[in-house]
Amino acid sequence: MEGLVSAARDAVTYIHSHPFINHVHIYTNNYAALTSIVEPMTRAGQHRAASFQNMIMNFLDQNAEHTLELGWSPGHEGICSNEKADQLARDTSELWCLDNPTLTHANDWTVKWKSHKFTGAFAPMNQFPPAWKPKDHFFTTKREVYS
Numbered sequence: 001m002e003g004l005v006s007a008a009r010d011a012v013t014y015i016h017s018h019p020f021i022n023h024v025h026i027y028t029n030n031y032a033a034l035t036s037i038v039e040p041m042t043r044a045g046q047h048r049a050a051s052f053q054n055m056i057m058n059f060l061d062q063n064a065e066h067t068l069e070l071g072w073s074p075g076h077e078g079i080c081s082n083e084k085a086d087q088l089a090r091d092t093s094e095l096w097c098l099d100n101p102t103l104t105h106a107n108d109w110t111v112k113w114k115s116h117k118f119t120g121a122f123a124p125m126n127q128f129p130p131a132w133k134p135k136d137h138f139f140t141t142k143r144e145v146y147s
Helices: 004-015 031-037 046-062 082-099 103-117 137-142
Strands: 023-028 067-072
Touching: 004 023, 004 031, 004 046, 004 082, 031 046, 031 067, 046 082, 046 137
Parallel strands: 023 067
Antiparallel strands: none
């Protein structure tokens, strides 16, 4: 999926300096990534799918003549530079890991949050550590408390 995001980012960047190009073709041999990136739903990789969708929607909204074609190819067999393409895909996915939080980072943050002594007007609310989902108190506390 990261390869599709990189391809979209590169294509949109290139088109900004070449405004006469209106049609983008993106092909991949990863059928699962191709189908997942265009379906908005909660799943692994949803951050990448949302990033891809935002980039592409912005591109399409810029000009009524802009179009996009996503395609699947059955593999790299017989295509020059196969190893280079695979290496670039691996490198890109490693870069994403450096820029985005993981469960490990979230757990580290939670430990630091719990050990910190909060002061000031927001201290009562800051006693609750960060979480993946809102706790019950979020839904039961009057909205004005959070405003």
